[in-house]
Ligand SMILES: Nc1ncnc2c1ncn2[C@@H]1O[C@H](COP(=O)(O)OP(=O)(O)OP(=O)(O)O)[C@@H](O)[C@H]1O
């Protein structure tokens with residue numbers, strides 16, 4: 156299968172500091188790829204680099220086009236949806252406005268139907284439609300962020316720690332829904348997680364990031380069997 | 392009683408002007424967290440454009456319309472050319488740019504149109520018996536124009552996609568970019584819109600106070616007082632604050648402090664709000680669980 160996203164020798168950082176030291180990886184079309192790593196490994200920075208939110212050097216090819224160096228908004232319009240670190244909620248706006256903003260760059264008539272489809276995945280959002288988004292719980296904001304990113308109708312969905320700050324029951328629910336979305340919509344997903352167990356359960360392919368370098372990659376199933384990963388990241 | 396009511400009505404009329412300028416200030420404040428001190432001088436400049444067009448023989452409302460378009464474009468260009476490079480500059484240099492902009496507009500206006508005080512026409516009739524002498528036709532008309540403008544602006548931000556995109560860009564530029572909003576252009580549009588609103592305020596106040604390059608200096612102060620009173624990050628609050636300052640100013644000027652100290656009153660309001668309730672009376676604390 157051809158790769159939807161190909162990253163080659165990518166460097167990225169903040170100001171003077173370089174965080175990513177020449178990483179290369181790919182995301183297959185229609186699959187779930189996960190990027191694992193400890194705190195501070197550079198997972199969030201990788202996603203920010205893909206979305207043009209940090210200074211980069213190197214090659215990023217998305218759906219056949221070089222997108223490195225483009226503005227964030229143009230990358231989003233090219234079809235990359237991003238559920239960012241911290242969820243990126245428009246706190247002052249209503250839940251409904253947050254959802255409409257997800258589809259703001261679209262011109263097609265299917266937006267209403269798509270929002271209704273999101274209520275199928277996340278019924279709780281339908282109940283809170285008129286509420287100020289800042290008053291939602293962390294889990295509800297996570298659902299809102301996923302729905303908002305999907306409403307862009309992206310070709311690729313970037314997810315930055317969707318399990319962060321959620322109660323275990325809610326984490327299971329969110330991952331169950333992500334699995335549905337991946338299967339039902341053939342959505343290509345790049346998932347960043349600290350919870351390696353969950354991520355490897357959902358993903359086909361996995362990369363392991365350590366202090367800005369990719370140190371291991373392979374099929375998710377075989378990564379699970381790997382002794383080193385097991386000890387450091389899966390904890391059994 | 393008749394006199395008091397009259398003071399209240401004309402307070403509402405000038406309050407509407409303050410409310411418009413306050414709204415323009417808040418629009419830019421929300422997007423940039425800076426107060427555009429040059430907002431008043433930009434409006435004065437626009438009013439001179441209108442006067443020039445009228446003197447060329449254009450009808451009032453055509454001149455009004457062209458002035459809005461030109462002001463909008465000027466606002467847009469200022470953001471694109473002057474403010475864009477300042478986006479990440481320290482606060483103090485931004486303040487310097489705003490003050491510089493104020494001085495530039497002020498002196499260019501004086502240089503182009505001279506410093507002599509000029510009369511500016513009102514589009515409304517000289518006398519309207521139907522108003523019963525409570526309020527002059529121009530005051531009534533200006534209030535109506537202001538209310539229409541405020542309603543249109545409200546409708547634009549509340550009900551249109553572009554308005555929603557502009558609000559999103561102002562509140563959370565990072566997230567706005569991630570959904571594909573061209574944040575830079577939204578800022579420029581905001582500047583254009585603020586300049587156009589200021590232009591309307593200038594054209595509505597000029598027949599009352601006469602036109603000279605410093606016409607808006609005091610008005611900006613009242614508008615700023617109104618914006619602070621209502622809450623500098625709350626458009627509705629700023630509008631209500633603007634009206635309130637207009638009424639307070641008129642009543643106090645007539646009964647309490649006299650015309651000479653009216654401007655001092657604006658300063659007192661500004662200081663009082665900053666000391667006692669910095670978020671403004673209607674300042675909305677963002678409810679947030681994050
Ligand atoms: N805005 C920033 N400015 C400067 N340095 C940053 C910034 N954000 C992150 N860093 C640094 O970059 C490195 C990688 O951070 P990053 O957020 O990408 O890690 P992460 O893998 O997402 O970690 P976590 O699991 O804790 O979210 C860290 O050393 C961090 O201190």
Ligand SMILES: [Mg+2]
Pocket residue numbers: 198199200240315316
């Ligand atoms: Mg992170």
